[in-house]
Amino acid sequence: MVQYNFKKITVVPNGKDFIDIILSRTQRQTPTVVHKGYAISRLRQFYMRKVKYTQQNYHEKLSTIIDEFPRLDDIHPFYGDLLNVLYNKDHYKLALGQINTARNLIGKIAKDYVKLLKNSDSLYRYKSQKVAALGRMCTVIKKISTSLAYLEQIRQHMSRLPSIDPNTRTVLICGYPNVGKSSFINKITRADVDVQPYAFTTKSLFVGHTDYKYLRYQVIDTPGILDRPLEDRNIIEMCSITALVHLRAAVLFFLDISGSCGYSIAQQAALFHSIKSLLMNKPLIIVCNKTDLQPLEGISEEDMKLVMEMKSEAMKTVIGQGGEATNDEGVLLTMSTLTEGGVIAVKNAACERLLDQRVEVKMKSKKMTDCLNRFHVAVPKLRDQKERPPCIPAAVLEAAEKEKRKTERDMENENGGAGVYSASLKKNYLLANDEWKEDILPEILDGHNVYDFFDPDISLRLDELETEEGLGQAEEVDNDFELDGQELKPGQQEALAEIRKKKSLLIQQHRIKKSTAKSRPTVPRKFDKDRHFTSERMGRQLSKIGLDPTLAIERARSRSIFRRGRKRERLPDRRDADVMDMDVDTPNKKQRMRSLSQVRLLSLPPGEVVPGEGFKDSAQRIKAIKIAKKSVKNRNKDARRGEADRVIPNLKPKHLFSGKRSIGKIQRR
Template sequence: MATICKRLKDPLVYLEQVRQHLGRLPAVDPNTRTLLICGYPNVGKSSFLRNISRADVDVQPYAFTTKSLFVGHFDYKMLRFQAIDTPGILDHPLEEMNTIEMQSITAIAHLRSAILYFMDLSEQCGYSVSAQMALFKSIKPLFANKLVFIVINKIDVMRPEDLDADTQAELQELLKSGNVEMLQLSCTTTEGLMNVRNAACDRLLAERNAQKLKAGTNASGEVTGRLGDVLRRIHVAQPIGGILREPFIPEAALNKMKFDKDDPNRPKLMRDIEEENGGPGVFNVNLKDNYLLADDSWKQDKIPETFNGRNVYDFIDPEIEAKLAALEEEEEKLDGEGYYEEDEELADAAEEDIRYKAELIREKRQLIRNENKMRKSLKNRAVIPRSKKAISLNKLETGLQNAGYDTTAITARARSLSRQSRGRTRTEDTEEGGDNADTMDVDATPAERLRRSVSTARMRSQSTNRRIDGVTDGMARTKAERLAKLGQKKMNRMARQGEADRHQTASIPKWLVAGKRGMGSTRSRVVVVGVYACAAFGGVWRGLMGLMGLMGLDGGALVEFDL
């Protein structure tokens, strides 16, 4: 894979450059409301986009600062708009335009948007007013079926009224040539900036709504499609008989005087009463002022809760006992007529219907649950295909006879093969290569056939010697064993059982290596480390200890020698 990647280095580098370039491209939504800003270089297009949106556009006092499309987003009337800043365009034929200018031309031609053509009457951009108007005329065919605005920028330096008569007349001809509107602003002082944005957005919304209404009508003018469905659902109530009902305003509302805080005869508001009585936090609203009583002097009286051992509210209505008697008489009459019994029966019927539907829902849920359990249990189980299922000889014979075939020879062959397979032993079948697997066991039951196949497979697995499989002679087998031992030698040296052995030996504990190390404890710590390594390396260490004992050295010397 590394060789292939090196071989494909150049195409992969090119694809990475393409990916980075695509990541830098702006995300333009062709279906949303769009303002497209175009014009000569250095006329204030990027400054306008930076002021009305959140786009971080580079603004510099020289031409061709913007070399690609920049997209900014803003909200107006709770709707999302996008404004696109295009590179500057020079007035020369289309064939002579470079790649930067062609981005602007392509955006103007193919995006459905409102065109904002910026002009600098002060000529600080380095191009004359006549050249800017000539560019507008040359690219005007690209403005077909689009809203066009001529935006005069830098009005803090030069306004259209300050131009000479001929230039003003030529500018007015541009406005009369089509549905073109002139707007004025200054990006430096932000004068008229929001007015230009709002005017362009309002006209764009009106144009889009008109197109939607026009698209929803047929040749006869009737509204169809989605708009027709919406209008049919809206019902506006009209007076019967075509009577015109004018809005009615009460006389008191018409004669009501306008509130004037300095008027001494004005009615007092609750705020005024609050200020007179200590202000907020001190004044408390008296709810008893709104009581409707026969005498206003009763409003502040305290109402007792009980009187003569009875509830005071029982004495509010003097006819309460007569009303109670009439209510009881009505209840007895309804009960005698069976009014409440019918309600109970209806309630019982509705309740039974709900219970019946609930029972159906429970049964349906249980069926779905059982079906999911069966599907889950069968998900990891092998499904036996129809072609592999066992079929009896009688069924096969009947089917062939119904199809018009003679089954005498087939039946005789199957029965003879079955007798031969029953008369032979498993050892014979194994030695001869298992010919019995190709015969048709007719009279045996499915359990017996399964038991025989399992036993045969077990005998074959036990009789197979994997060490001699694929080896032609004894010499080749000896050579293979020697190569296997050589391959395992590295594993034995590393105390590994094989290539898959990932066992990690115990590392040195922290208490052996941490802390201060003085001159007195260095040798003892080295000895302890050596003993710990002895436990890790086992037999190798014991062999070294025996060898050092024959040489007349002690364990400490061995530790020092080893380290």
């Protein structure tokens, strides 16, 4: 977890903005009007409050700056030296010291002028001393404006620094410029470091993250280092040296054996020997890069001798248990970032060696010794010298083979692999005869596509089917016509058929109307001029057919009256029965009112408690309602005006751009 997050440091305003922020806050947060008729104690309190409030605001802002910037003596040495390389810690401490001195000076000024205000006795002196106090405070801030500007530049640069955790698992890449360090980190992590064919493309530290054995590793790409004395190295090279000195990491020293970087193997070997003192007690791997241009076996004997010397030195850097040098496996590796050959092997070797070293160090610590004392590993004693290897019964193996279901992948491997074997999609068809599964389905029949075949009589058949369904539905729904078994006359049969046909048509229209009910607007009944199903309309239609509509209209009206009557009369509910029982059994009037409130929840008084709500009494319920209303008040206040409101914001606040000025004053204060 990253311990240092420099992006959270508050913005440092310059001197002029600092003064404007503090004075405008003082003007807004303290009373602004005083009259000559006030008592002298009230005038004194007014101006003392101005001075004290200004001093408090200055103290808070300056304290925030001092506390949020890191103290070089308290943070990790890696970040301490890195900040010293980038910004010069003397200048950094001097700027923070000036901020601290200004904070103390402002406190002394406020203390002195409050004492003067206590001993003054006129409105004129109060005004003069208040102006003098605020003026001296602003003068102190103006004097440290250069330090504020310097700290703001440092804050901006620190916010762009990478988030490096000095205590986590780390892989560090170093070497000469243009040997392939940035290409390697781009291959094994999701970092996007700029790669160019010239030296010093990377000018600062870059961080990426990779996974190995379900653990997260941070990979740091350092700028290139040249073989020269420490005092001659620039800031870019010193960033790499700082990381090598302070970070406990696995180091990958990149060696360009092709010479395309512009430096020979002898120069790179000299750099390795000059910085090997920084690599002690760290897992070190020498990576021979760009083998696509020049394989390791093809270099000259002198260069091979230098590489072998570097390998022997790398083996001596990490001392294993018992003071013996580590084995030479994985100390010298070859790879090519262009063809990606050996890239993963280099990453795995670095992570594995780092993990082994960290486990070994942890096992030697006192904390681990205390933990191991609590464990006891039981080792069974041998009864005899007979070997007893693990054995699985044959019955268990046979049962496992039977339970194992052959998958399509197994069948594919048995029958020639992908591209040769094609899985059958028809073998799971549910047919009456399994032999029909592999039948070939005809696609073209008589010159026509089978899937596009169209029956010329299909429309007639559909009409017949719809007619049959309509008649069947009409017979099911039609309960009004009760025939007593006597055969009807031909005229009556025609009238009955006409009525049933008309009824089926009305049913279809009603279903269509019902299916589109959600998309149609609701029209009040008195404005609905297109009402189709009314008794008058039914009477007119029956008269046209030649039937007497009187009985039908009377029957429909009697049904509607019966339905309305049933709506008016409500059967006794279970709750009513409970209430009646409660009225009889409970002598207390208050309990009867509570039982009635379960039925009439809408007519509750605000303090009435309903069983099941969780309130002890009415006072507790009233208190809960008040707290709920109070909690919403602040949110409602904050939501009065926002960016989305159609209002022109007040860009020129009155307290900043208006007020009396004496003769000769051009500043607004």
